[in-house]
Amino acid sequence: MSAATAPRLHAEALACRRGLRLLFKDLNLGVEPGQIVWLRGHNGRGKTSLLRLVAGLSSAEHGDVTADGLPVRKSADFRERLVFIGHHNALKDDLTVTEALQFLLRIHGRPSDLATAHAALAALDMGSRRNAFVRTLSQGQRRRVALARLAVEPAPSLWVLDEPFDALDVDGIARLNGLLEGHAARGGSVLLTSHLPLDTARLSPTEINLDAYAAAPR
Numbered sequence: 001m002s003a004a005t006a007p008r009l010h011a012e013a014l015a016c017r018r019g020l021r022l023l024f025k026d027l028n029l030g031v032e033p034g035q036i037v038w039l040r041g042h043n044g045r046g047k048t049s050l051l052r053l054v055a056g057l058s059s060a061e062h063g064d065v066t067a068d069g070l071p072v073r074k075s076a077d078f079r080e081r082l083v084f085i086g087h088h089n090a091l092k093d094d095l096t097v098t099e100a101l102q103f104l105l106r107i108h109g110r111p112s113d114l115a116t117a118h119a120a121l122a123a124l125d126m127g128s129r130r131n132a133f134v135r136t137l138s139q140g141q142r143r144r145v146a147l148a149r150l151a152v153e154p155a156p157s158l159w160v161l162d163e164p165f166d167a168l169d170v171d172g173i174a175r176l177n178g179l180l181e182g183h184a185a186r187g188g189s190v191l192l193t194s195h196l197p198l199d200t201a202r203l204s205p206t207e208i209n210l211d212a213y214a215a216a217p218r
């Protein structure tokens with residue numbers, strides 16, 4: 001990854017269907033380098049579904065999501081400049097914390113040497129558990145390990161984060177806020193969901209309420 005800023009994300013008149021239900025329609029979306037976008041809306045409105053569209057993991061019913069003008073599903077460059085952390089932490093129970101993080105870094109093409117993994121864990125204050133098995137961690141600790149990837153992201157990419165604050169304590173929230181703030185200041189961008197209130201004074205997020213684009217009752 002060599003680009004100096006995050007990709008410019010754009011979508012027009014986006015509509016999303018899951019199964020038989022049209023979830024939302026007529027959504028215009030833009031995420032610029034340096035911007036933090038907070039996606040809000042009722043349970044089941046389609047926030048996770050939208051994040052999956054943006055990450056190129058599914059197709060829209062109508063409209064295209066583009067990154068620097070190219071459809072995300074066709075851009076290998078975009079995939080290298082994207083960090084997607086879903087609601088499930090994707091950590092393997094039978095690996096140690098360090099191994100599980102190294103695995104995630106490796107499959108996403110990021111530096112995965114021991115020093116990098118240890119630095120990432122230290123940034124989320126998980127250094128003392130680095131040799132523990134993932135299955136022995138609490139939910140908040142698992143979330144910290146999954147988020148540790150962000151601490152060693154080498155270039156300003158687009159971070160797509162599904163409920164990243166979920167299960168974090170006050171210290172974890174402060175650490176994540178620090179990562180988000182630093183990332184945006186370096187030209188990175190963020191699209192995230194959160195049912196918990198964000199620190200708007202610190203993060204200055206742009207809010208999008210998906211309820212305003214509802215296509216049908218939930």
Ligand SMILES: Nc1ncnc2c1ncn2[C@@H]1O[C@H](COP(=O)(O)OP(=O)(O)OP(=O)(O)O)[C@@H](O)[C@H]1O
Nearest residue numbers: 018019020023041042043044045046047048049050
């Ligand atoms: N694989 C699937 N097949 C069919 N419908 C699905 C599938 N996954 C999700 N849905 C439906 O799509 C709708 C939107 O789900 P989604 O997870 O995107 O909502 P959300 O806004 O993220 O919700 P929450 O705030 O509860 O996390 C829900 O009604 C859900 O039941």
